[in-house]
Amino acid sequence: MQVDVLIVGAGPAGLMAALWMARTGIRTLVVERNSGPTKAGHADGLESRTIEILDSFGLGQKVWNKSNHTIDICLWNKTSEGALHRQNISANSKPGWSRFQESTLGQSQIETILLEQVLKSPYVEVRRRTAPISLHIIETELGNHRNDLHPIHVGITAIPEPEFDSTLGGDATLEGTKETIQARYLLGCDGAHSWVRKQLGLKLEGASRDVSWGVLDAFPITDFPDIRRRCIIKSEFGNLMIIPRERKLVRMYVQVSAGLANDYSTKNRDPEVIMRAVQKIMQPYRFGASRLEWSTIYTVGHRYCRELSRYERIFLAGDAVHTHSPKAGQGMNVSMQDSYNLGWKLASVIHGVATQQILQTYHQERLPVARRLIEFDKRICRGMLDAENTFDEDHRKALVEENTSMSGLGIAYEPNLVVAELTEHKANGTEKFFPIANEETSLSTQPDRMKAIRLGARMPSALVLGQADSQPHELQRVFQSTGEWHFVVFGGDIVDEQQRRRIDHLANALSSPESIVRKMNTRRLLYPIPVGCLSIYLVHSGLRTEVDIGKLPGVFRPPDDDTGFDYGKVFVDNESYHVGGGKAYEEFGILPRGCLVLLRPDQHIAFIGDLEDTNPLEHFLELIVSEL
Amino acid sequence: MQVDVLIVGAGPAGLMAALWMARTGIRTLVVERNSGPTKAGHADGLESRTIEILDSFGLGQKVWNKSNHTIDICLWNKTSEGALHRQNISANSKPGWSRFQESTLGQSQIETILLEQVLKSPYVEVRRRTAPISLHIIETELGNHRNDLHPIHVGITAIPEPEFDSTLGGDATLEGTKETIQARYLLGCDGAHSWVRKQLGLKLEGASRDVSWGVLDAFPITDFPDIRRRCIIKSEFGNLMIIPRERKLVRMYVQVSAGLANDYSTKNRDPEVIMRAVQKIMQPYRFGASRLEWSTIYTVGHRYCRELSRYERIFLAGDAVHTHSPKAGQGMNVSMQDSYNLGWKLASVIHGVATQQILQTYHQERLPVARRLIEFDKRICRGMLDAENTFDEDHRKALVEENTSMSGLGIAYEPNLVVAELTEHKANGTEKFFPIANEETSLSTQPDRMKAIRLGARMPSALVLGQADSQPHELQRVFQSTGEWHFVVFGGDIVDEQQRRRIDHLANALSSPESIVRKMNTRRLLYPIPVGCLSIYLVHSGLRTEVDIGKLPGVFRPPDDDTGFDYGKVFVDNESYHVGGGKAYEEFGILPRGCLVLLRPDQHIAFIGDLEDTNPLEHFLELIVSEL
Known part of the structure; x- marks a missing residue:
């Protein structure tokens, strides 16, 4: 085969x-x-x-x-009097970083x-x-x-x-x-x-530590008040993590002694052995279970x-x-x-x-x-x-x-064949600037920058409106994993004449017969699967009621058999009537002059440039794209 | 049969x-x-x-x-120079009235x-x-x-x-x-x-008017900028309504003459006849269609x-x-x-x-x-x-x-066997009050009161948090159509001792063997279908971290085989980390002293009372509930 x-x-x-x-x-x-x-x-x-x-x-x-959405994380320990108490409760996923929370x-x-x-x-x-x-x-x-x-x-x-x-x-x-x-x-x-x-x-390669942990999936019956919250509990009898799960299940990680680990294995992996370790830590709270679904003991490596x-x-x-x-x-x-x-x-x-x-x-x-x-x-x-x-x-x-660099939100790949370098620009011949406010591209955690656009990092989301119908969209959701590249033109306030001229100029460059962007899309006509094609989007910040989608350059309105052209590629960063929005430019760190953002098929940002940067963009893509 | x-x-x-x-x-x-x-x-x-x-x-x-969500409504007419222009654009569904918008x-x-x-x-x-x-x-x-x-x-x-x-x-x-x-x-x-x-x-009974309208479902190809918005267009050639639909479909209602109606019927219901009437009104915009899916002509009755x-x-x-x-x-x-x-x-x-x-x-x-x-x-x-x-x-x-009284949001049924009268109360022997800030119960449109609780009207929604896990819930969504009545105790700040005592007192009354609420729920043990049963919920406004769900009265924690008791009946009106919330009391018009709200199985509000009003509540229910 x-x-x-x-x-x-x-x-x-x-x-x-x-x-x-x-x-x-x-x-x-x-x-x-x-x-x-x-x-x-x-x-x-x-x-x-x-x-x-x-x-x-x-x-x-x-x-x-x-799934179960893990909203809180609670840290529990012993008071000086020896009672178990909640020392801290806070958000398990930092607000605003993603449309979704850890689940x-x-x-x-x-x-x-x-x-x-x-x-x-x-x-x-x-x-x-x-x-x-x-x-x-x-x-x-x-x-x-x-x-x-x-x-x-x-x-x-x-x-x-x-x-x-x-x-x-x-x-x-x-x-x-x-x-x-x-x-x-x-x-x-x-x-x-x-x-x-x-x-x-x-x-x-690496080492094992001589520490064993028990894992128990149970349907607990308890008077512990935070059983449906993620908890880390530190007590004189060992440490425990509680993770509420889907259905009414709860997962527990509990530190176990070598003796207990041995007991578990000689007793044919009896989950009750682990349960007793949990009960000891949880006292004075009562802790039982209506069912034990799964258990194991592992050694940390x-x-x-x-x-x-x-x-x-x-x-x-x-x-x-x-x-x-x-x-x-x-x-x-x-x-x-x-x-x-x-x-x-x-x-x-x-x-x-x-x-x-x-x-x-x-x-x-x-x-x-x-x-x-x-x-x-x-x-x-x-x-x-x-x-x-x-x-x-x-x-x-x-x-x-956990919710940033480790979960993928904070990961920014270093420049390579499919991630360009961010370069400084000159406007009006003198003034220097980066095309986005936030030029940091390293892999390090940047807790306050998960909403910003960063080279090599995943495209963040923000609520934008469809230009044609004012319907709200999470922008990230537009960029589905189809194998296509997504080319997002942040055009600024295109109601302004000067900004509009820049967009028209850009559109001309993109639609020239020599444009690699155009070459990438010829494939679209030949194959039903758009791998390697490039979809072009416009996200502008002008007043939606002042922009007529039908008068925008054709590159933002690809052909559609049903309606003449596709109404779904132009978005506007205006506030919606019902669900917020209007903050994409601000959160993404995009300057009023706009910028070009190229997303790889995995939503990671491959290229950021000024609206005039079609040449460097073409150069970047030419090294990747095969001749058809 | x-x-x-x-x-x-x-x-x-x-x-x-x-x-x-x-x-x-x-x-x-x-x-x-x-x-x-x-x-x-x-x-x-x-x-x-x-x-x-x-x-x-x-x-x-x-x-x-x-469905297609109809966000905007646009009014178009002719300028004094005779050109078609957009006179107004606004929200088609008033913000805040419902979780959903007209679609x-x-x-x-x-x-x-x-x-x-x-x-x-x-x-x-x-x-x-x-x-x-x-x-x-x-x-x-x-x-x-x-x-x-x-x-x-x-x-x-x-x-x-x-x-x-x-x-x-x-x-x-x-x-x-x-x-x-x-x-x-x-x-x-x-x-x-x-x-x-x-x-x-x-x-x-009633009359017909001698006016005919054509209806056309089409996939339009046009340069009209608001084709994906709901529009009413008034021109010298007649009036037209545009309604964007699911898929890429658009419905149009167009005023037609008797001659045209006749033409349509003699031509075997040819949709092109209606299309021509649309085109005339839409000029100077081009208006064609890639497909016509359905058409009819009706006379208004x-x-x-x-x-x-x-x-x-x-x-x-x-x-x-x-x-x-x-x-x-x-x-x-x-x-x-x-x-x-x-x-x-x-x-x-x-x-x-x-x-x-x-x-x-x-x-x-x-x-x-x-x-x-x-x-x-x-x-x-x-x-x-x-x-x-x-x-x-x-x-x-x-x-x-359209989006209020007519759509059902604004409908408040008049007092009858299944809608109680709202009665005035006395606190501390003298001070008079209504249990909610908004005592209006008439059927008339009350544009600013769709978020408030009103007798006979549907229960509005607001974002509240689960007490046990802080997960956000649209409160209305909790009240599923199962045939059950939903009894919602708005308990106020139950961290406050006095308010807590009122809740305990209420819980005692509800769990007394003579309580009709208890009688209604005996059925729950006998039949799998909860028709005629009554679910009790607590929505309090205390600080969620100060309340231990396990210490609340048993009526708010019905038994659950898996976890001892059901964690899902207690909610708190606190702000969430990620998605707003914390405004339910304010939007519903509920005073800090709290109130009782009884919902019928169709989410309409049957009874509103003070937290001490268990007697009038029982009296109201006894007239409805059959002896088992």
Whole structure:
């Protein structure tokens, strides 16, 4: 069997990659050891950025409705009299940073929702109870990305009954290749014990700490007042984290002794053992449960892999390249964000609309994220082990960072082939300026800048109105994950004549027959899948009632069979009657003179320029776009 | 065949009634002449209140997502130089009155969504191509509402191929009873030519005006800048209304001459005839269409029926009791609101949890609405016929009223068996007060009071937080249409000791074994369907972090198998971190001392009292509730 992409593993990372392939029409096979989605337990944290990403595939509302939104975080400790008390309560997600707040939903549900969407596509097959057992690479073909060459040969075999338990990690008993899959690209999304990673001779590097934690998913019956809030509780009997979940479930992370861990395992993983540790910490509050749904005990490890891809052909994502404690609820998020970063690049190269060199940026962009994730997890774990009465400054800071750099909101990729440098400009021959007020582009956390536009970071959202109908839109939601680039012209007050002339001039440049923008869109007429095309949007700040959409340049009004032209590409930053709005320019940090913002297909900002910067824009794109 | 309820007609009114029956588990047969839902055209306007009602059945989000939200209304006329110009643009739905704004969605879609939900119930059967042909009433059984008596006998017959066109209205060709349906109750939701109404010897009374209007559903191609906004255009060539719809459709109402109407009918209802009238008015704007989806021409009539029910056994709803021009987009709304008003009453009587006398309130409550609808429509039509350059004050006023009294937001039913009188109270023996700041209860339009709580009116919404988890909730959304009454205790600042004592005292009274509230809820333990039960909610205004839900009286924490008690009945009027809130008391007009608010199963306010008013509340409920 020949496929474009072979994905090993149908967990969150594998299914996110498969979702991209489904959306962009890439022939893909997913093989997975387990017979169905995760049943209970495992990951449950959904950061704001992850929900934004799911929303870009049309799955945001479903996930948001099903999940529990974790509004508060409470820090509890002992008073000097020894009573447990709430020391602090605050917002778990910083207001204004995202349309969504940190939420919880079991991995089981996430996998089911992703899988349902993936299977709607005729391009992707998911084969369960199937494992890879051999890898053969035709080295002479590696450098040529022609679509008839399939240099990655993977032998796969069916896994016999009874159901193979992936958590055991071994595969020594599997014998006999049943079939060889010839693939152009191979993705290892196969977890901490990744078979693909091992074939490449790569290891997770780092250390384990000799500390065990119990995890318990329960339906609690208690008089503890914050049971439906996220809590960190520090007591003389150990430390505990409470995470309210979907349905009426609550997840608990509890510090356990070596003795207790041993007891748990000799008693056939009896969740009651962990429950007793929880009860001890929670006293004097009563703490029981109507049902215990899942439990485990893990030893904290902090490890990552220094190489995320090889030959621009084989890629590793998710737990295959970073493992850490689950306490910050990051795992499922960073895993899905890994393959979300990779998917559009792969699809673009396979469709022949981008140079294969963009595949190098996967490692370049995600390795620093993996490294930071591990460093961050060490801080969170150290904080959780602290003495019973302290939440020191670094622990508090780390908790705040969860929703920024770690969740993806704060991540700004460094300049590379698909992220341009921000350059200084001159207006009127002398006055120097940057096209946006906020020129910071580093990866560091910038708590007050999540609303601003930053090169390499994800496009933030703001409420804007449709020019044609005044309907409110979250701007970020317009930029769906289709494989298209999104080119947003912030035109300023186009009712002003001078500003209008600048827009007309820009439109002329974009619609010239030589414009690369125009070349990218010729593909649109030939294929139903818009991978590598470029959609142009205008977001102006003039008075909506003074602008006639029909009189704007044609580049902002692409043809539409039903209505002559598409009314949906022009937005205005005015206040709505009903739901706010009118603050996009201010929040984004856009100057009145406007700017150009180019978004990659993953909503990350690739280029920022002045309205006259069509030349540097063309130059930037020409290095990426393949000749058709 | 014996059923509890026979519904004639599966249009919006019939299906809304069927939805109640489905939800409350009432054996119901719906018969309908047509072979499927409406295909195209017909009604399309959805007022805010109608979407609120659909949301109370869990269908609000679906309808909201599918519909077009009509944000602006524009008035266009000719300048003194004869050019068409926009004279005014403003909000089509007054900000703040509802969570939803006036929207448009074809009747076809509405019927499909309702039907899909109805058919999920095993209690309701929908039989198509079926018409009633005989009515026989066992008069001796009429007064006894025992559930084994079925005094309404309706002969029904199948309609032969080819498909019967209900718009022709005749049924003379139908012969031969195929089956007799023995029903306890009969609903005539069978349109302007209602067969049921005719059997009762009732007529629609009123007049027709000799004015014809053309209706055209088209996908327009035009340079008119407001094509995606609701517009009223007055020109020397006649008047026109533009209503943007779902998909890219636009509906137009255009004044046509007798000659044109004749032309249309002789040319086999050629939509191009109407299109030419539109084009003439729209000049100098170009106006074409890529497709014409539906058209009709109608003559304006304003008629209503003076009797909406007979024997408390047979009820008429929708177009069967009021017909008028479609220009205000009211028809589908008032029709669904008719049967929404009736459904819970019927279900309560059939389940034996309410006295049959509440059925009288259907006529009492809905006749004034029908009468006002007809008066209102006359004003709207007169306004539309006005000279080309004026939008007089009454016309403008009428346009505003569309979203208030007419849409249901402003309707406040007069005191009757299921709406108490508001009474004045004395505090501290002397000082007089009303339990809420706003004591107005009349049916008249009160544009600034849609956010306030008013006796007989629908419960408005406001954003409140869950006490247990701080999650934001639209309060109105909590009160789903299940057949339950909703009893909302606005407890004030319960952190204050005195206020807390009042709440404890109230809770004692409610949980006394003699309390009717307690009696109503004994049923909850016996039946899975909560019709006639009463859910108790607390909405307090204290600081959320100072209140421990587990220490509140048990009446606010009903038992829950999973978590000991239900965390979902206590809300707090505090500001949220992310989405506003904290203004419910202020907007509702509730004094700091708090009040009791009893909602009927249709979200209309039945009773308002002081926190100590358990006696008058019990007295009010005892007249309604049947002995079990």
